[in-house]
Amino acid sequence: MRPRVIKKVMTPHDCYIILTAKCNQRCLHCYGNYGMDVPQNELTGKEWDKVFEDLVKHNVFYINISGGEPTVHPDFLEILKSLKKHKLHFIITTNGLFTEKIFKAIVDVKDLLIGIKISLDGPDYISNGYIRRNVKKEISESDFNRTLKNLRMLKEKDIPFTIATCIHKGNIDRMNDLLNLILELKPVSWFISTISTSGRSFDNLNIFASDSEIEKKRWNNIKNICNKNDIFVNFIDMPFATATKKTEKFYYQCPAARSFCEINSDGLVSPCPLARVNIPSEFLKFENVRDKSIKDIWNGKAFNRFLELSKGGCKGCEAKDKCDRCIPQSILWFSDPTLPPPHCIQNGESLGLENIKDLRTQLKKRMEEYQRDNYIDVEKK
Amino acid sequence: MKKYILNKHIRYRKEDGYILVCDCKRLLDYEMPLEYFDLLELFKNGYMYEETNKEVMKELFELRIIEEKGKERGDVREDIFSKLGYDENEFV
Numbered sequence: 001m002r003p004r005v006i007k008k009v010m011t012p013h014d015c016y017i018i019l020t021a022k023c024n025q026r027c028l029h030c031y032g033n034y035g036m037d038v039p040q041n042e043l044t045g046k047e048w049d050k051v052f053e054d055l056v057k058h059n060v061f062y063i064n065i066s067g068g069e070p071t072v073h074p075d076f077l078e079i080l081k082s083l084k085k086h087k088l089h090f091i092i093t094t095n096g097l098f099t100e101k102i103f104k105a106i107v108d109v110k111d112l113l114i115g116i117k118i119s120l121d122g123p124d125y126i127s128n129g130y131i132r133r134n135v136k137k138e139i140s141e142s143d144f145n146r147t148l149k150n151l152r153m154l155k156e157k158d159i160p161f162t163i164a165t166c167i168h169k170g171n172i173d174r175m176n177d178l179l180n181l182i183l184e185l186k187p188v189s190w191f192i193s194t195i196s197t198s199g200r201s202f203d204n205l206n207i208f209a210s211d212s213e214i215e216k217k218r219w220n221n222i223k224n225i226c227n228k229n230d231i232f233v234n235f236i237d238m239p240f241a242t243a244t245k246k247t248e249k250f251y252y253q254c255p256a257a258r259s260f261c262e263i264n265s266d267g268l269v270s271p272c273p274l275a276r277v278n279i280p281s282e283f284l285k286f287e288n289v290r291d292k293s294i295k296d297i298w299n300g301k302a303f304n305r306f307l308e309l310s311k312g313g314c315k316g317c318e319a320k321d322k323c324d325r326c327i328p329q330s331i332l333w334f335s336d337p338t339l340p341p342p343h344c345i346q347n348g349e350s351l352g353l354e355n356i357k358d359l360r361t362q363l364k365k366r367m368e369e370y371q372r373d374n375y376i377d378v379e380k381k
Numbered sequence: 382m383k384k385y386i387l388n389k390h391i392r393y394r395k396e397d398g399y400i401l402v403c404d405c406k407r408l409l410d411y412e413m414p415l416e417y418f419d420l421l422e423l424f425k426n427g428y429m430y431e432e433t434n435k436e437v438m439k440e441l442f443e444l445r446i447i448e449e450k451g452k453e454r455g456d457v458r459e460d461i462f463s464k465l466g467y468d469e470n471e472f473v
């Protein structure tokens with residue numbers, strides 16, 4: 001018997017669930033513009049119950065419940081009961097603004113709960129509120145306090161939780177204060193990432209901060225202190241903080257449509273959230289779990305086409321046999337699924353990409369169009 | 382005589398040529414030969430005495446796939462998000 005690295009499987013290993021696109025916040029960086037674009041026909045608690053039944057029937061191991069803010073789904077308590085009924089393990093990703101009633105209901109299904117991830121983007125309400133706003137798009141002290149209260153309650157009940165932080169202009173200089181708060185809250189892990197270039201962040205370009213805005217040794221220090229306190233730190237999309245002297249070739253390893261998929265709040269099933277958000281229906285028409293079982297969708301036309309596109313590799317790339325090319329990014333940046341995503345263009349020489357000069361010019365042009373000329377250093381070699 | 386049961390967080394299924402076993406609480410995956418499917422089914426439906434399939438039982442116990450009946454082990458407090466097959470922060 002040996003640990004298994006999951007590649008292509010017959011039905012999804014796990015699913016990412018957008019329970020609802022409704023949200024009780026209006027964060028400036030929200031990748032999905034949640035809270036604003038809510039589908040009219042979101043699945044009800046009863047419909048989610050049928051979906052869970054179908055997932056368990058086809059041996060999906062667990063789900064990751066997110067949103068929007070999942071706890072504001074009108075049938076959230078019924079949904080938790082349904083998970084219990086089907087003995088389906090789950091993760092929750094939330095902003096931590098849930099009520100005590102919901103907190104108790106979550107504790108009630110603790111046995112099936114794998115973990116909770118809560119967003120916290122600053123050490124105080126001003127810093128946190130720099131990107132994390134209430135429904136009136138205002139900075140809210142009470143929202144911050146409620147999240148903090150729930151984090152402390154989780155700690156008290158010994159429920160494992162992870163804190164997720166996006167770096168932004170309002171917290172990049174406050175990392176030491178945030179570190180102290182993290183040490184007090186003692187999550188199992190602390191995930192720190194840059195903001196995704198998608199959704200509402202395009203309208204709020206002033207919020208972006210780069211991980212290179214503070215010294216690398218400070219990032220290392222944060223990681224070391226947390227490790228000493230049994231808090232695992234993961235830097236995501238932070239090339240400066242994670243840079244090593246290794247010259248390993250960069251390539252994508254992605255479980256989308258191979259072992260993982262997303263089910264959106266309207267029932268649409270796509271390989272991943274970025275695929276749903278960035279791929280228009282003329283490229284790929286995703287199917288709905290209201291009409292078909294997860295097994296049929298997983299083995300259907302759209303998923304097979306997605307895999308065909310991502311298997312193709314990019315012209316000249318030396319890592320193309322290993323790479324699970326990111327189609328949503330190619331389409332987002334170039335409206336062309338055959339072109340390499342930005343990070344591959346940045347590493348174009350070491351990957352051996354053909355026409356690298358031309359690709360760099362195209363990418364620069366798109367970055368200017370999107371007003372994201374600081375997204376990556378295109379000339380970096 | 383010790384009796385063993387399937388850990389309540391273990392789910393498994395047949396894949397193409399192997400059994401895929403998932404520890405759903407710790408997010409760990411294992412691959413097992415197909416010949417052990419019936420054994421797992423026996424655990425799922427009841428319990429097994431330690432004399433049967435001794436070597437396999439030992440390995441399953443060490444991996445926390447099975448547990449001693451009445452002496453179920455508590456959950457481990459550990460990072461699980463880093464074990465996901467994707468960077469979940471991408472979507473948050």
